[in-house]
Amino acid sequence: MRRTLPGRKPLGTQNRTLWFWVFVGPFALGLVLFTYVPLAWSVYLSFFDAHNTVSPTDFVGFDNYTSMLRNEAFTGSLVTFAVFSAFIVPTTFVLSLALALMVNRMHRAQAFFRSVFFLPAACSYVVAALIWKLSIFNGVRFGLANTVLGWFGADQIAWLSTTEPPWYWLVIVTLRLWLQAGFYMILFLAGLQRISPTLYEAAAVDGARPGWQVLRHVTLPQLRATSIAVTLLLVINAFQAFDEFYNLLSDSQGYPPYARPPLVYLYYTALGQEQNLGFGSAGAVILALVIAVVTVGQARWFGLGGKEDRQR
Amino acid sequence: MDDALVRAGRALRVVLLFALALLFLIPFYLLVRNGLASEEDITSPDWTFFPTTLRWSNLSELFDDPTVPMARALLNSSLIAVATTLGTVVLASLAGYGLARVPYRHADRVFYAILGTMMVPAAVTFVPSFVLVSSLGWVSTLRGLIIPTLFSAFACFVFRQYFLGFPRELEDAARVDGLGYWRTYWRVVVPNSRPVFAAVGTIVFIGAWNSFLWPLVIGQDREAWTVQVALATFTTSQVIRLHQLFVAAAVSIVPILVVFLFFQRWIVAGVERSGIDD
Numbered sequence A: 001m002r003r004t005l006p007g008r009k010p011l012g013t014q015n016r017t018l019w020f021w022v023f024v025g026p027f028a029l030g031l032v033l034f035t036y037v038p039l040a041w042s043v044y045l046s047f048f049d050a051h052n053t054v055s056p057t058d059f060v061g062f063d064n065y066t067s068m069l070r071n072e073a074f075t076g077s078l079v080t081f082a083v084f085s086a087f088i089v090p091t092t093f094v095l096s097l098a099l100a101l102m103v104n105r106m107h108r109a110q111a112f113f114r115s116v117f118f119l120p121a122a123c124s125y126v127v128a129a130l131i132w133k134l135s136i137f138n139g140v141r142f143g144l145a146n147t148v149l150g151w152f153g154a155d156q157i158a159w160l161s162t163t164e165p166p167w168y169w170l171v172i173v174t175l176r177l178w179l180q181a182g183f184y185m186i187l188f189l190a191g192l193q194r195i196s197p198t199l200y201e202a203a204a205v206d207g208a209r210p211g212w213q214v215l216r217h218v219t220l221p222q223l224r225a226t227s228i229a230v231t232l233l234l235v236i237n238a239f240q241a242f243d244e245f246y247n248l249l250s251d252s253q254g255y256p257p258y259a260r261p262p263l264v265y266l267y268y269t270a271l272g273q274e275q276n277l278g279f280g281s282a283g284a285v286i287l288a289l290v291i292a293v294v295t296v297g298q299a300r301w302f303g304l305g306g307k308e309d310r311q312r
Numbered sequence B: 001m002d003d004a005l006v007r008a009g010r011a012l013r014v015v016l017l018f019a020l021a022l023l024f025l026i027p028f029y030l031l032v033r034n035g036l037a038s039e040e041d042i043t044s045p046d047w048t049f050f051p052t053t054l055r056w057s058n059l060s061e062l063f064d065d066p067t068v069p070m071a072r073a074l075l076n077s078s079l080i081a082v083a084t085t086l087g088t089v090v091l092a093s094l095a096g097y098g099l100a101r102v103p104y105r106h107a108d109r110v111f112y113a114i115l116g117t118m119m120v121p122a123a124v125t126f127v128p129s130f131v132l133v134s135s136l137g138w139v140s141t142l143r144g145l146i147i148p149t150l151f152s153a154f155a156c157f158v159f160r161q162y163f164l165g166f167p168r169e170l171e172d173a174a175r176v177d178g179l180g181y182w183r184t185y186w187r188v189v190v191p192n193s194r195p196v197f198a199a200v201g202t203i204v205f206i207g208a209w210n211s212f213l214w215p216l217v218i219g220q221d222r223e224a225w226t227v228q229v230a231l232a233t234f235t236t237s238q239v240i241r242l243h244q245l246f247v248a249a250a251v252s253i254v255p256i257l258v259v260f261l262f263f264q265r266w267i268v269a270g271v272e273r274s275g276i277d278d
Helices: A011-044 A063-069 A072-104 A110-122 A123-135 A144-151 A167-193 A197-205 A213-224 A224-239 A241-246 A264-270 A277-302 A307-311 B002-035 B039-043 B059-063 B072-099 B107-119 B122-135 B142-149 B155-166 B168-176 B181-189 B191-210 B214-218 B227-236 B244-275
Strands: none
Touching: A011 A277, A011 B072, A011 B107, A011 B122, A011 B142, A011 B181, A063 A072, A063 B002, A072 A167, A072 A224, A072 A264, A072 A277, A110 A167, A110 B002, A110 B191, A110 B244, A123 A144, A123 A213, A123 A241, A123 A277, A123 B227, A123 B244, A144 B107, A167 A264, A167 B002, A167 B244, A197 A213, A213 A224, A224 A241, A224 A277, A241 A264, A241 B214, A264 A277, A264 B039, A264 B122, A264 B214, A277 B122, A307 B214, B002 B244, B059 B072, B059 B244, B072 B107, B072 B142, B072 B155, B072 B181, B072 B191, B072 B227, B072 B244, B107 B155, B122 B142, B142 B214, B155 B191, B168 B181, B181 B191, B191 B244, B214 B227, B227 B244
């Protein structure tokens, strides 16, 4: 079928293999060096007693793992992050979908609203934490939130100064909502724009009332693939929470250890005063396994990779 | 009757959208307001919408203060963001092209090995990566801050998906003209793929400028601080000069806001083409 081009010999298989590695080689090599090697090294380190050293000698077997799993600060942080995900995943999902549905139906001002809601995505967690902590939700003396509450005659709230839920949770969840909702709105908008108008016409002919019925029977089913992707990304991102917890809940104010997500805990364990790299590595391996199990389980539960998706 | 309902619904939606838009913009306003206010205005119990005096001098004070390494941090962040963006785009686009267009028996396996690293969140590997970088002697160096972040499986994935859809006729024409893979890539494929390069480049740039955990771990000396690490160090320290902190934060988002607004439509296009919502 394929004609040999005049004056050129066809490339042999060996030649193609060589060219494949010319293109992919540098990237693959870097990925091996900076992802696979650290992962393997982490597993190796986790079986040793390694304080302040990266080439340990004292083999301790599974001791790091058992003490990490018995450590209430670590297991508590895993629970924290489960609770955090249970809050943040549905709220971000609903808010970004609602924004996408509303913005999608705007015609003239669509670009304006899309930009405004997407704008926080350019902001860093560090800057957002600064605004949240020192301008909106700072103690009882000053701050926007308490000023607004004061207008309505409500009591002042010591947002981040109380180490018991729920108030510091509200601070953390609203910050993440503000930063992330716009990005997921863009994903939903892309999905919405792919839905064929004929489906809506057919629904109208079948007598579906615009609004809830159309949303439930046409829009949401058509957004299924997008919804799965958004949920997966939200969960993975929630697992990675670090920046805002590190910046909002300062070390000195006496938050219980379980108030922090696992990454913040591991950061202090492995790279803080203790420099306990073996112990920290065991925690990292446990966390990676938890994430893998949750992600794969979630994908299975949604039927990702099932027959339906392969046909797409 | 129905018409009135529809119109009422539309009006409600517009009002709701405007209210939400205002809410989303307030944090940006607070950043600028506090950055140009005096410390007393920021901490005053009687909060006002406008500060009593606009203090533009906050800005010059920030750069004149020798105890705050702001200029150095801005320089570090710029170098890191630019180098990371260029490096990532070059490496990931080459790999994406190879995976999409050069036939190789194990190409699928290589692709899955790359994709698999997306399942392990980068943040989870920070302990072993720190170990590796410190054993290379790269802690607190630009090398250590840049090189390990150049290999983004996400960027590679986006390029592969894009090149799979690149029109074959263009490449075939190049082949007829006697170009090999390498020259076909540089002379035909790259010049015709500017939007995807802009999209990935913008996303990588914003990520690099805003990244916090890796610079916090690796940039331990003051000389190696990025803007984000410098800001965080101020917020978590005991003595804070609030007006200076806010003006520093406002300065830190200017470059990213410019890039963001300028390239926004490329980001949107990139998201739509990446296949992550498909």
